[in-house]
Amino acid sequence: MSNDKKSDVVKIAAETDPELVATAFHEAGHAVAAVSLGRMIQKVSIIPARLPIGGQRLGACEFKKGRTKAAKDWLEDEVLILLAGMVAESHFTNKYCPRGAAQDLAAVRRLLATRAKNERQLERLERRMLDKAEHLLAASQLATAIRHVAQELVTQKTISGRAVRHFYDQAHL
Secondary structure (H helix, E strand, O other): OOHHHHHHHHHHHHHHOHHHHHHHHHHHHHHHHHHHOOEEEEEEEOOOEEOOOOOEEOOEEEEEEEEOOOOOOHHHHHHHHHHHHHHHHHHHHOOOOOOOOHHHHHHHHHHHHOOOOOHHHHHHHHHHHHHHHHHHHHOHHHHHHHHHHHHHHHHHOEEEHHHHHHHHHHHOO
């Protein structure tokens, strides 16, 4: 499918189900940030599912074990990947959706609490990491890869980690 047709698919889907497209951008943000930080992706999906602990998830980005490159700071990479979903979604919707990213934000808070001595320091650290995620995804190649992954998710609902890697590599040519 050509890029123009894929863009049309996203436009049509946004008109009929903007939540679906927002979810696609959210999951694409996780996936592309993960690949850029050396994580390997198993698959990415925007198919809703019930959680075993109750509630529902709108999409998922599943990781493979291992890395393609060593992490400088494992915790920081994990936080950036968690925040990348909300940041990528906000680039599509023009606003943060903390309700939709509640599980991600709770995980970020748990991880960062291990480094903060008090609530004020934790809040500053959260803000700094959100700014860093914004900066990471502002790179034109990553934004392009996110857009392509999201478009593919809207049409296919689930894509492989290999497809994510392909879009990431294509954006870096």
